[in-house]
Amino acid sequence: MVDCELLSKCGFFSKYQDSKQAACSGFIAMYCKGSKMDDCKRKAYRKENGVAPSDDMMPTGSMIAN
Template sequence: MECELLNSCGFFKKYSETKDLACRSFIRNYCKGQKMTECKRKEYRKTHGKPPVDDMMPSGGIIAS
């Protein structure tokens, strides 16, 4: 099971290869897991008609760089 937005998602593109454990667990739980319907990035897209910044996490927070 994978999120239907996987191929167009900036977060996934940017962080799919990361070793960062927090990001990896987001990907496991949201992008490829049970919580994909709860993804705040998805919700943002729906509300604003465009995707959020790449650094917005599926939980809605922004990754500090």
């Protein structure tokens, strides 16, 4: 499977790609490099609003609590 075409521009991926949190690595495996790529809420947000969402918005649409 190919990586998401927005990977190089994705704030979530850039910020969390090296995270040791299982949730982040799981989302990256499923949404950024896996079968749920077309279900990414970050992609939908960018398409609808013309700008990238917050880096802390997960591919599911939920926000990571800091």
